[in-house]
Amino acid sequence: MTQLTLGKALNAGLHQAMKSDEKVVIMGEDIGKLGGVFRITDGLLDEFGAARVIDTPLAESGIVGTAVGLAYRGYRPVVEIQFDGFVYPAFDQIVSQVAKLHYRTQGRVKMPITIRIPWAGGIGAAEHHSESPEAYFVHTAGVRVITVSNPQDAYRCLQQAIASDDPVIFFEPKRLYHHKGDVDLDAPLADAPPMGLARVVRAGTDATIITYGAMVSTALDAASAAEDEGLSLEVIDLRSISPVDYDTVAASVRRTGRVVVAHEASREAGVAAEVIASVTERCFEYLESAPLRVTGHDVPYPPAKLEKFHLPDLDRILDAVDRVLDRPNSLTGAES
Amino acid sequence: MSSQTTPITDPAQDLSLAERLVAPDGRRLSNPELDPFVADIDPARLRELHRDMVILRRLDTEGVALQRQGQLGLWAPCNGQEAAQIGTARALDPIDFVFPSYRETGVLYARGAQPGDFVRVWRGEEGAPFDPQQLRVAPLQIIIGAQTLHAVGYAMGIKHEKAREVAVTYFGDGATSQGDVNEAMVFAASYQAPVVFVCQNNHWAISEPVAVQSQFPISGRAPGFGIPSMRVDGNDVLACMAAMRWALAHARDGKGPAFIEAVTYRMGPHTTSDDPTRYRDPEELDSWKSRDPIARVEAYLRGLGEIDDEQIAAAHADADAAAREMRAECLGMVTRKPLAVFDEVYAEPHSGIDRQRDEYAAYLSTFEEA
Amino acid sequence: MIQEFHLPDLGEGLTDAEVVQWLVSPGDTVTLNQTLAEVETAKAVVELPSPYDGTVTALHAEAGATVEVGAPLIAFEVGADSPAERASDAGGATDTAEAADEKTPPNLVGYGAAPSSKSRPARRARRGVAASTSVDTAVLEAAPHDVLPDVPATPRRDERPRSTPPVRAHAKRLGVDLVLIAAEAGDRVITRQDVDAYAERVGATTNAAELQQETPMAAVIGDQEARETRFPIRGVRKHTAAAMVQSAFTAPHVTTFHTVDVTATMDLIASLRADRSLAEHRIGPLVIVAKAVCLALRRTPGLSSRWDDAAGEIVQPHYVDLGIAAATERGLIVPNIRDADRMTVTELADAVADLTQTARSGKTSPADLAGGTFSITNIGVFGIDAGTPILPPGQSGILAVGAVRRMPWEHRGEIALRQVMTLSLSFDHRVVDGAEGARFVKDVADILEEPGRAMLLG
Numbered sequence A: 001m002t003q004l005t006l007g008k009a010l011n012a013g014l015h016q017a018m019k020s021d022e023k024v025v026i027m028g029e030d031i032g033k034l035g036g037v038f039r040i041t042d043g044l045l046d047e048f049g050a051a052r053v054i055d056t057p058l059a060e061s062g063i064v065g066t067a068v069g070l071a072y073r074g075y076r077p078v079v080e081i082q083f084d085g086f087v088y089p090a091f092d093q094i095v096s097q098v099a100k101l102h103y104r105t106q107g108r109v110k111m112p113i114t115i116r117i118p119w120a121g122g123i124g125a126a127e128h129h130s131e132s133p134e135a136y137f138v139h140t141a142g143v144r145v146i147t148v149s150n151p152q153d154a155y156r157c158l159q160q161a162i163a164s165d166d167p168v169i170f171f172e173p174k175r176l177y178h179h180k181g182d183v184d185l186d187a188p189l190a191d192a193p194p195m196g197l198a199r200v201v202r203a204g205t206d207a208t209i210i211t212y213g214a215m216v217s218t219a220l221d222a223a224s225a226a227e228d229e230g231l232s233l234e235v236i237d238l239r240s241i242s243p244v245d246y247d248t249v250a251a252s253v254r255r256t257g258r259v260v261v262a263h264e265a266s267r268e269a270g271v272a273a274e275v276i277a278s279v280t281e282r283c284f285e286y287l288e289s290a291p292l293r294v295t296g297h298d299v300p301y302p303p304a305k306l307e308k309f310h311l312p313d314l315d316r317i318l319d320a321v322d323r324v325l326d327r328p329n330s331l332t333g334a335e336s
Numbered sequence B: 001m002s003s004q005t006t007p008i009t010d011p012a013q014d015l016s017l018a019e020r021l022v023a024p025d026g027r028r029l030s031n032p033e034l035d036p037f038v039a040d041i042d043p044a045r046l047r048e049l050h051r052d053m054v055i056l057r058r059l060d061t062e063g064v065a066l067q068r069q070g071q072l073g074l075w076a077p078c079n080g081q082e083a084a085q086i087g088t089a090r091a092l093d094p095i096d097f098v099f100p101s102y103r104e105t106g107v108l109y110a111r112g113a114q115p116g117d118f119v120r121v122w123r124g125e126e127g128a129p130f131d132p133q134q135l136r137v138a139p140l141q142i143i144i145g146a147q148t149l150h151a152v153g154y155a156m157g158i159k160h161e162k163a164r165e166v167a168v169t170y171f172g173d174g175a176t177s178q179g180d181v182n183e184a185m186v187f188a189a190s191y192q193a194p195v196v197f198v199c200q201n202n203h204w205a206i207s208e209p210v211a212v213q214s215q216f217p218i219s220g221r222a223p224g225f226g227i228p229s230m231r232v233d234g235n236d237v238l239a240c241m242a243a244m245r246w247a248l249a250h251a252r253d254g255k256g257p258a259f260i261e262a263v264t265y266r267m268g269p270h271t272t273s274d275d276p277t278r279y280r281d282p283e284e285l286d287s288w289k290s291r292d293p294i295a296r297v298e299a300y301l302r303g304l305g306e307i308d309d310e311q312i313a314a315a316h317a318d319a320d321a322a323a324r325e326m327r328a329e330c331l332g333m334v335t336r337k338p339l340a341v342f343d344e345v346y347a348e349p350h351s352g353i354d355r356q357r358d359e360y361a362a363y364l365s366t367f368e369e370a
Numbered sequence C: 001m002i003q004e005f006h007l008p009d010l011g012e013g014l015t016d017a018e019v020v021q022w023l024v025s026p027g028d029t030v031t032l033n034q035t036l037a038e039v040e041t042a043k044a045v046v047e048l049p050s051p052y053d054g055t056v057t058a059l060h061a062e063a064g065a066t067v068e069v070g071a072p073l074i075a076f077e078v079g080a081d082s083p084a085e086r087a088s089d090a091g092g093a094t095d096t097a098e099a100a101d102e103k104t105p106p107n108l109v110g111y112g113a114a115p116s117s118k119s120r121p122a123r124r125a126r127r128g129v130a131a132s133t134s135v136d137t138a139v140l141e142a143a144p145h146d147v148l149p150d151v152p153a154t155p156r157r158d159e160r161p162r163s164t165p166p167v168r169a170h171a172k173r174l175g176v177d178l179v180l181i182a183a184e185a186g187d188r189v190i191t192r193q194d195v196d197a198y199a200e201r202v203g204a205t206t207n208a209a210e211l212q213q214e215t216p217m218a219a220v221i222g223d224q225e226a227r228e229t230r231f232p233i234r235g236v237r238k239h240t241a242a243a244m245v246q247s248a249f250t251a252p253h254v255t256t257f258h259t260v261d262v263t264a265t266m267d268l269i270a271s272l273r274a275d276r277s278l279a280e281h282r283i284g285p286l287v288i289v290a291k292a293v294c295l296a297l298r299r300t301p302g303l304s305s306r307w308d309d310a311a312g313e314i315v316q317p318h319y320v321d322l323g324i325a326a327a328t329e330r331g332l333i334v335p336n337i338r339d340a341d342r343m344t345v346t347e348l349a350d351a352v353a354d355l356t357q358t359a360r361s362g363k364t365s366p367a368d369l370a371g372g373t374f375s376i377t378n379i380g381v382f383g384i385d386a387g388t389p390i391l392p393p394g395q396s397g398i399l400a401v402g403a404v405r406r407m408p409w410e411h412r413g414e415i416a417l418r419q420v421m422t423l424s425l426s427f428d429h430r431v432v433d434g435a436e437g438a439r440f441v442k443d444v445a446d447i448l449e450e451p452g453r454a455m456l457l458g
Helices: A006-020 A044-048 A060-072 A088-098 A134-138 A151-163 A215-227 A246-256 A271-286 A304-310 A314-324 B011-016 B043-068 B082-089 B105-110 B146-161 B179-191 B237-252 B282-289 B293-304 B309-331 B338-342 B351-365 C083-089 C137-142 C165-174 C178-185 C192-202 C235-248 C263-274 C285-299 C345-360 C434-449 C451-457
Strands: A002-005 A024-028 A053-055 A076-080 A114-119 A144-147 A168-173 A180-183 A199-202 A207-211 A233-237 A240-242 A259-266 A292-296 B097-099 B167-172 B195-201 B229-233 B258-263 C002-006 C016-022 C035-040 C045-049 C054-059 C066-068 C072-078 C253-261 C306-308 C313-315 C322-324 C326-328 C331-333 C374-378 C397-401 C405-411 C414-428
Touching: A002 A006, A002 A151, A006 A024, A006 A044, A006 A151, A006 A168, A006 A180, A024 A060, A044 A053, A060 A076, A060 A088, A060 B146, A060 B179, A088 A114, A088 A134, A088 B146, A088 B179, A114 A151, A134 A144, A134 A168, A134 A240, A134 A271, A144 A151, A151 A168, A151 A180, A199 A215, A199 A246, A207 A215, A207 A246, A207 A314, A215 A233, A215 A259, A215 A314, A233 A246, A246 A271, A259 A271, A259 A314, A271 A292, A292 A314, B043 B082, B043 B105, B043 B237, B043 B293, B043 B309, B043 C045, B082 B105, B082 B167, B082 B195, B082 B237, B082 B258, B082 B293, B097 B146, B146 B167, B146 B179, B146 B195, B179 B195, B195 B237, B229 B237, B237 B258, B237 B293, B338 B351, C035 C072, C165 C178, C165 C192, C178 C192, C192 C235, C253 C434, C263 C285, C263 C414, C263 C434, C263 C451, C285 C322, C285 C345, C285 C374, C285 C397, C285 C434, C285 C451, C322 C345, C326 C345, C397 C434, C414 C434, C434 C451
Parallel strands: A024 A053, A024 A076, A076 A114, A114 A168, A144 A168, A207 A233, A207 A259, A259 A292, B097 B167, B167 B195, B195 B258, B229 B258, C322 C374, C374 C397
Antiparallel strands: A002 A180, A144 A240, A199 A233, C002 C072, C016 C035, C016 C066, C035 C045, C054 C072, C253 C414, C306 C313, C326 C331, C397 C414, C405 C414
């Protein structure tokens, strides 16, 4: 086991992927000499050369569009969109081209493109640097959406995403880029669990918290704090939010009967809404109370000083847990 | 190569400054830049080009008819653009890869599309007309200009492998306003990718005249990106071929991208849903009739004594046969079964779609046979 | 033969067109694609090319008339080798060969508005469902329903009881714990009827005053000045009470007592505890008793049989599902260890520990509470020696295990302080006679007195 930051784990994953398959090329703004604004692609230019590590012009639609052309030619492009808020110019190429070409051509043209996006907030960043646009892509048939919450998953899932013949939007929680964790660099990829699987990161019996990305560690913190109150909370890291591994989720809900879904992204028509609709369909008779969402508010991402009032934190999650457990909570007041 | 430095908006003047080898009345003109590129084109070859254009026009007319008869949902006619499409497409190497828009029936034809391929998408049976890897043509592109980026990416791959192939992309005058087309030229020039941009300036983007897109000749834009360009008479099949050969050689020899603006005219509507009488001057249409590409090359060949009525009739007979084949293919298409809706969304197994397919299959099984 | 041509959708969603002028008349011979008419749509004036070679037989609309998309426009007499004939032979998916029929969709290919139908909107015909205005539930039940496969076949140990929110709310109002109903309902979704039936049996009511959560007696703060305090009867206590009543007044209980020198067993336990390899298994007296019970039941299976009045049979299972009584916050429950007779001592130890932990955290599932062929109740933890336990319903034997005490006892002809424990066996005298009951207790006692004797019982 090696201790790596999430950023370094991604770097290692890219390195492995490029080593294993010469058709893997990475492209994006500032990813070559600079090694990326977050240094995720650090060292790769020296190792693999400018033909495979491509600094692109400042044009997101152009980056994704040319990646489409490279995919036509049989390459496996890994695109970096510099920040979540900058993905929108590329939205048309992603939704109208990348997502549809396999289907349109009945599989004759494959789009094994991975689009890496530094994602979400919590770092007090400037405008447009803290977005959570994943719902747009979850809603887009034809692409898969993967999120990672820890260095081991970052290392492994990125390689799996690149190896997949399907296009993958790969969200990396930027606030965890510098967080360390154990990574098994030697475990063969072939032995790894499939990319689409969710993981129960903490077992519990009283309620299930379903989440992904940086919110996983917030949920784990909430579960720890809840122990002091005698609560046993189960935390699931979805990892794949399109498709969602409902087998794992449903098994948990059948055990606990109580559900809280948490994400940074805003509430309306977000991923939590989808998960809850699906969970309700599948587990209605097991639910002891209505499943609840803990999300960002339906506001444009607020300025840095107000960020902490927008992002779900330990207390908001536990308030929702109290609600699903019929304990005193913010809606009922201090007394039951 | 040419580029104007002053804005021009008069079509008549436009054309006199475009590269040309055959005048509208059929006279052969000398053009020192282009002549060498078509020195090998003998009358036999010219007759073939003529026949190609006759067949193309006939297929195009049949497409319109089929739509009017309810057999196709839509058709995008290319009437008037035969020379631009056949001339350029016949210059391609089989190994080259084309990224068209949705109006390049002539290009598909030249690349060897089968009769059904022309109608399969417009009839709504499938999303792509043929196997792109086989025909070396990407599927039709309705998102204006998106295909230009794909061509550039493809060309970047070619360059990476040091191969002698060229990626070619076709688009219209309207498309040149789209960000993607401009980004494509940025990328192409930055990487010196072996890609040829073919803009068919047919003067109209639905109801918007080209002056709305640009006050300046479109070919004048490319050099601004660092890409050499040529403005050619799009109704002169010989000049189009020559220009394309120049551009392809440029790219193939590793000199980077090239741009051609073929100045032509969209004689018909934008699509079968459009009514050009609402926005076009009938006089303008008439003036372009006198520049007809097929009549031009016919006049040229007649002037050389290299085509007679019999040969022309034979070309038309071939055209009628091709149209009949296309019609038969169209009418004979069998729509896929309902569950085909779920096919090939993903390359790899996908739990979400598998479940939806199963649920829908169960739902369908509740009905009596349709 | 006559071919009808219906007005197609000429431009992405158009609904009708006006015939501007006809360029042909009935009797005219027309060729494929020859212009038949000019029609004006909302978007444009378009020419209609003939779909066939043939002769015009009829024009269905006059110049100036508006025709709806999908309505018949013109009829032709076509030859046998017309494209329309060939198309219908080829089984084409087009509608040009359809006879004029109001319900037939127009010549469309996925585009265009549906023709406005004169008839009422109706559902597509389904298998096994008669088209009727009223809903026949019995018939609908027969039709294949959803294929959502997530419901497991047998209830998982750790899963919540299955019910729906309104029923849960109803149960809560009645003070009924669904876990207890699920023990009987099994894997079925608990219905409102289940809750009502259960509530009636245990005497629950929808008294508005009972809308609070069930509270253990200790938490009720009564008025200290009053001469009495009233505790609502609900929940586990209610259920347990009902079970006891049923058992006590159905099965004739006989209790047999036997005091046993268990010093050897305690020595064994001590040496097992000293063994590092067994450190993670908590082997205590209860576990040894459980093992002894399982072995003894082989010789006296009547103790784990049950009286099935309805079938007129005594049912003797070939397994032992051993119940271990546990006192929880909610009251007394008796969860079971499945196939305890097949377990080794260490496995039994783990099962008992697991069961106790689960019961303490209130997570015992309905599946755990169901079944049971023999039970053990450890009254020794309260420091007492003996009792007359009441049989759990459906069981014929229950063994109460008293405290282990140091007492003067006869040992090798002398008086010595030995560790001594009393076993109290209650049994159902319908199923078990005195001799069998005594033999069972003796067998258990013999093992506890001399653990090696377990080898005689296999």
